[in-house]
Amino acid sequence: MSELLSVQQALERLLAEFSPLDINNIPLVDAAGSVLAANIFASRDMPEFANSSMDGFAVRSSDIVNATPASPVSLAVKGDIPAGTYPDIKLGPGEAARIMTGAPLPVGADCVVPVEQTNIIGRQSGLALPDRVEINLSVHPGDYVRPIGQDVRKGELILSAGTRLRPQEIGLLAMFGVADLPVHRRPVVAVLSTGDELIPVDEPLQPGKIHDTNGYTLLTSLQKIGVSGVNLGIVGDNAQAVQESLDRAVEHNVDLILTSAGVSVGAFDYVRTVLEQNGGLQFWRVNMRPGKPLAFGTYHGIPVFGLPGNPVSAFVGFEIFVLPALEKMRGSKSFNRRFQRAVLLESLESDGRESYLRAVITSGPPGWQAKLTGHQGSGNLRSLVQANAMLLVPSGVKSLPIGAEVEFWFLD
Ligand code: AMP
Ligand code: MG
Numbered sequence: 001m002s003e004l005l006s007v008q009q010a011l012e013r014l015l016a017e018f019s020p021l022d023i024n025n026i027p028l029v030d031a032a033g034s035v036l037a038a039n040i041f042a043s044r045d046m047p048e049f050a051n052s053s054m055d056g057f058a059v060r061s062s063d064i065v066n067a068t069p070a071s072p073v074s075l076a077v078k079g080d081i082p083a084g085t086y087p088d089i090k091l092g093p094g095e096a097a098r099i100m101t102g103a104p105l106p107v108g109a110d111c112v113v114p115v116e117q118t119n120i121i122g123r124q125s126g127l128a129l130p131d132r133v134e135i136n137l138s139v140h141p142g143d144y145v146r147p148i149g150q151d152v153r154k155g156e157l158i159l160s161a162g163t164r165l166r167p168q169e170i171g172l173l174a175m176f177g178v179a180d181l182p183v184h185r186r187p188v189v190a191v192l193s194t195g196d197e198l199i200p201v202d203e204p205l206q207p208g209k210i211h212d213t214n215g216y217t218l219l220t221s222l223q224k225i226g227v228s229g230v231n232l233g234i235v236g237d238n239a240q241a242v243q244e245s246l247d248r249a250v251e252h253n254v255d256l257i258l259t260s261a262g263v264s265v266g267a268f269d270y271v272r273t274v275l276e277q278n279g280g281l282q283f284w285r286v287n288m289r290p291g292k293p294l295a296f297g298t299y300h301g302i303p304v305f306g307l308p309g310n311p312v313s314a315f316v317g318f319e320i321f322v323l324p325a326l327e328k329m330r331g332s333k334s335f336n337r338r339f340q341r342a343v344l345l346e347s348l349e350s351d352g353r354e355s356y357l358r359a360v361i362t363s364g365p366p367g368w369q370a371k372l373t374g375h376q377g378s379g380n381l382r383s384l385v386q387a388n389a390m391l392l393v394p395s396g397v398k399s400l401p402i403g404a405e406v407e408f409w410f411l412d
Helices: 007-015 167-175 214-224 239-251 270-278 311-330 382-386
Strands: 023-027 056-059 073-081 095-099 111-114 132-135 157-159 180-184 188-194 228-235 256-260 279-286 293-299 302-307 340-344 354-363 368-372 389-393 405-410
Touching (some): 007 279, 007 311, 056 073, 056 132, 157 167, 188 214, 188 239, 214 228, 214 311, 239 270, 239 293, 239 302, 256 311, 270 279, 279 302, 302 311, 311 354, 354 382, 354 405, 368 389
Parallel strands (some): 073 095, 188 228, 188 256, 340 368
Antiparallel strands (some): 023 180, 056 095, 056 111, 293 302, 340 405, 354 368, 354 389, 389 405
């Protein structure tokens, strides 16, 4: 029998087998969800020129120190500065320029007075430029002005290699004119369900048969994180069929193969045999519940996870082992599950293995509170659907009283 590994040990051994995939330059519009493969430095100050944060009048603050609604200060309007133009106006004492949000400040001006604080309240385009404007408000130098470099200074590191690109990062890159960028190629993952009892969801059941569940859960888990899946469908407990399916994965040039079932020590477990003959297989006992047996190997050089057959075990195996491996392949620096702490609303029993329990988390007071959902059997998918979180009960813990603190992470 192989040694019993902790989840942490198993994960470390697994991750050592993966490296980030190759780097390609891709257009910015296609980059959301990918992981940046280089540090990006600011090519310019942001903003690059001092500009108005309001529609209003660019003025010299020294001209309007005494301006109030009761005694407005009248200034001569020298010109118009719409956004997208660069002013050649220079303001002297007693002068103002009409300015739109985002337009560059003219030389001489040191602040902006919003239109609402003047007698010219219209701001629609095409409005005739007035000769004079009355200012009702005294503002300070710099008010309503976005100065050069307020957001970012030229040369600063704006995004580091290993960053997953969300819409906000894409926006920042666009702001700096980054039209294409180096990212890690995203993995392509094949999914295979094994077992003589399995029938596709759109075919009628026969006595003793069940619908394939894991194929659907795994393929959509990949979809959810933007990884493309190759559906290898179902194969029976038959070495020849398993091998033919895995050969299809090789033809598709996939980066990873996920199988479910057929890795336990049962009489009809052919996945193991096929892997042992065409690559390698490590059969691990991981001190966890659900999902103690985990097979990890290679098929013609492609890494393979042999996930357990029970639907909840397969789901948990994906969360705990496959997700971090995918993250590493995609180029992320690390995989950080967002653990939080909750107080138990009921006592619970565990068997001393590191346990992942399906739970409903509600908000306090104070803080988060946890209650288990339904039957925790590893075939019972309904209680996973009813859960909004997984609790983590550490190894060595056999029971926890009401009020004990537990760690959990939200399942969306
Ligand atoms: P095994 O690992 O083959 O011993 O399977 C363990 C349990 O998981 C058995 O009850 C199987 O029927 C069930 N099972 C295996 N594969 C699937 C699947 N793709 N969908 C639903 N249940 C499955
Ligand atoms: Mg089976």
